[in-house]
Amino acid sequence: METTFALSYAISKQLAAATTVTTGYGDIPLDDEMRAALDAALRTILKRRLNQIIVNIQPQGA
Template sequence: MSDLPESFRLSYALSKQLSSAYEITSNYGGIELDDELRAAVEKAVRPILERRLKQAEREESKR
């Protein structure tokens, strides 16, 4: 997926990946997400992904 436009990757993350996340993975292992944690992660990450998507769309439209 790395050869796809950044806007596509971010849009996909927002529409498919974020709502179905089930684990946070780190070098020290994973944290399984229950419904409460999944909602908290989505609430924290969604605004960042949306901002980055808008920025990527602006940059790509300049090309």
């Protein structure tokens, strides 16, 4: 299960530092263009998932 910490860490640290995509068939080195595309795609998904967790842990009536 994803946690708020794991998602926040991915957004704030890991995306900016990504240099490689690792697959079952080997690594794909990322250049600047690929890094920007990966960041744009994943940041949107990670933020949506983080916000969903935050909404679900808010007390009722808050």
